Amino acid sequence: MKTAFATLGLALLVFAGCAGQKKTEIDFIQDNIDNAVAQHTLQTDIIEKSGKVLNPRTIDKDGSIHYIPIDDWCSGFFPGNIWFTYELTGDKKWIPLAEKYTEALDSVQYLTWHHDVGFMIGSSYLNGYRRLGKEEYKPVIIQTAKSLSTRFRPGAGVIQSWDADKGWQAQRGWKCPVIIDNMMNLELLFEASLMSGDSTFYNIAVSHANTTMKNHFRADNSCYHVVDYDPETGEVRKKQTAQGYADESAWARGQAWAFYGYTMCYRYTHDAKYLEQAEKVYNFIFNNKNLPEDLVPYWDFDAPNIPNEPRDASAAACTASALYELSTYVPNKGYKETADKIMESLGSPAYRAAVGTNGNFILMHSVGSIPHGAEIDVPLNYADYYFLEGLIRKRDLEKK
Ligand code: GLY
Secondary structure: OHHHHHHHHHHHHHHHHHHHHHHOOOOHHHHHHHHHHHHHHHHHHHHHHHHOOOOEEEEOOOOOOOEOOOOOOOOOOHHHHHHHHHHHHHOOOOHHHHHHHHHHHHHHOOOOOOOHHHHHHHHHHHHHHHHHHHHHHHHHHHHHHHHOOOOOEEOOOEEOEEEEOOOHEEEEEEEEOEHHHHHHHHHHHHHHHHHHHHHHHHHHHHHHHHHHHHHOOOOOEOOHHHHHEEOOOOOOOEOOOOOOOOOOOOHHHHHHHHHHHHHHHHHHHHHHHHHHHHHHHHHHHHOOOOOOOOOOEEOOOOOHHHHHHEHHHHHHHHHHHHHHHHHHOOOOOHHHHHHHHHHHHHOOOOOOOOOHHHHHHOOOOOOEEEEOOEEEEEHHHHHOOOOOOOHHHHHHHHOO
16 A cells, blocks of 8 residues: 555656646746747838838848848848748737738749848748748749759759858859758759749759769868869869868858758658758767857867867857757657756846847857858847747647
């Protein structure tokens, strides 16, 4: 009898413990939803009062909000953040704002001079399509995939990221530079292929992912930032960096793009080699001696003055979001728990700004490009974007 009571007591204790833990998770999610609502209310009030469609990316040195034109690679993230706020709250008042900020990007579908249209239209129109099933967004997504496909170089099997004949890129001697970030643009191609039934987009995405897998990674599973190809022959001309510390270093956000990119490629292809690649990148990141306890990396894993180097919250947020997805494909390796730990760090006062500060962005402490002297230790709209996407994914997983 004594044993039966003891067992019952233990069971109740475990149950209470689990319930307590569940409650903490729910509190965490709700607290971050409330915070996103507060910051986005302030941000959209400023925009609406201006009478213009402004697109906030970061803050300038004087603390003022930095707005960007629609051809900036970050223009999709703020509309995406408003779609995410709608999804997190279910409050329909966000819909007209999300639609307005999204539809301001209409002409981006014809943009062919850089590769980032996948980010731009994926974060805005594709999120709107996913949430509301808006049929009129489909042709925009498909046209964007066509524009992105004009940058495919069949001789090399890759999408050219940047033009090499103008701007700072022209000084690097590149012919067909491909950056690891480009993996993120493949999501739009996969989606456009499903929407249109045109397998060309799918085939381009797979070719790009395979060629990148072959040429972008080092023996330790970290990746280069830039690989330059001969567009006719596919010969690799150079392996370098643009935003990392050195050609042979591991730029933190680049590792995050690779990790997210291959996890997402598995979603659409179910090809095990993409899952393996994602797990290899995971092993590089999470076994790295320079990854801090709170799992928010320095801007480059090989930055020279660690621990006195800026962190990059955007890399951490992107990694956390991808980890939630990976945890659904590989449920038994603690990936969700690792993602939770990153989210806890990002949601703490060390990274999450007080309401009304930080230009009304959610997260502090990201890095744009240290070699360019740009956006060092600032908020970035894409850090917020992947943090909110991670929050949605976490909430969906907790519900199960
Ligand atoms: N795609 C540019 C960056 O990650 O900064």
